[in-house]
Amino acid sequence: MTPAPLVTMIVPGRDIAAFVPAALDSLVAQTARRWRALLIDDGSTDRTGDIFASAAADDARFHVVRLPDSCGLGAARNAGLALVDTPYLGFLDGDDELSPHALERMMGTLDATGSDFVAAAYVRSRFDGSGYASGRIQPWVAAATSPERHATTIFEHPRASANIVAWSKLSRTAFWDAHGLTFPEGVAYEDQIVAQQMYTRATAFDVIPDAVVRWRVRADGSSITQGKAHLPVLRDYLAALRGGIRVLDDAGARSAVTARIELILAMDVPPLLAIAEEHPDPAYAREVEVFLDELRALPAFADARPDPDFAAALSW
Known part of the structure; x- marks a missing residue:
C-alpha cells in the first residue's frame, strides 16, 4: 500500500x-x-x-x-x-x-x-x-x-x-x-x-x-521591474509594501519594520524614482513621493540604515 x-x-x-x-x-x-x-x-x-x-x-x-x-x-x-x-x-x-x-x-x-x-x-x-x-x-x-x-x-x-x-x-x-x-x-x-x-x-x-x-x-x-512602469501595477506594488509594513507595525515588531524600510530604501525606491523621472504621467511621481513621505513618518524610519550593497546585488 x-x-x-x-x-x-x-x-x-x-x-x-x-x-x-x-x-x-x-x-x-x-x-x-x-x-x-x-x-x-x-x-x-x-x-x-x-x-x-x-x-x-x-x-x-x-x-x-x-x-x-x-x-x-x-x-x-x-x-x-x-x-x-x-x-x-x-x-x-x-x-x-x-x-x-x-x-x-x-x-x-x-x-x-x-x-x-x-x-x-x-x-x-x-x-x-x-x-x-x-x-x-x-x-x-x-x-x-x-x-x-x-x-x-x-x-x-x-x-x-x-x-x-x-x-x-x-x-x-x-x-x-x-x-x-x-x-x-x-x-x-x-x-x-x-x-x-x-x-x-x-x-x-x-x-x-x-x-x-x-x-x-x-x-x-x-x-522584472519593467511592469512597475504601469501606474496600476505601481499602485498594487506600493499597497503590498504598505500592507506588509502595517502587519509588522501592528504586531509591535519595530525592528522588523526598520529592516523592511532599510530594504525598501535600498532596493525598491531607486528604480521607482528612476522610472518616475522619465514617466509621462506626473501621477506616477506623486504616488512614489507620497509613499516616501509615509515611510519617513514611521517612528522606525529614524533607525533605518540602508545597505547600498543590496542594490548592487540586483544584477546577480
Missing part, C-alpha cells in the same frame, strides 16, 4: 507551457517521495493544461484543478489551499524549480523543531542568451536565512521579514488553518502581506540557508 502523502505542493500556472515541464520534473526528482501536487491551471490559452494533464496521467501524485477563467495568482493559490489535507503545505510557481533535496530538508527541519513553518533561501535563474543560469544567493536573502535558526520569532530575528516569497517556505497546514491565512485576490504582489502575517502569527518559525528554489526571472520581462 502506498504511504499517504505528507506535503501538498500548490503549483499554479497560466500560459507557461515553455517552463512548466522543468517545474514538474523538479518535483518528480525530490528525494522526499511522499508529496502530492495540485496543478492549478489558471485559465491557460496555451498547452499548460495539456502538460498538467499528461503529468497527472503519468504520476498519480499530480492532480489537476482547472479554473475556467484566469483568476490571478492569489485566487489560484487559494483554490489549492481549499483542497489541502496533508500535514504540510508549500507552493511552487509553475515556472520555477525546486532543488532535489528541498522537501526532505524542509520537512526534516520542521519534524525536528515543531515550528509552524520554515523559510529557506533561493536563487534567481536568469536567461543568459542560450538558457537559464542560476546566480548566487542575494545578500538580503542571506540576511534573512543565514545562519540557520530554529524556533525563532520575528522579534528575535527581524531580518527574516525580507524573505517575502511564498515559494521559499514550507508550513504546517494546521498553522494556515488556525489563522485563516489566504492570499489577496485581484491584485499583484500577493506574497508580501501573507508573509508578514506568517512571521507575526507564528509561535515559532525556522530559517535555513539552503537554496531550495530556482526562481526564474523570465526573459520576456514578465518577472
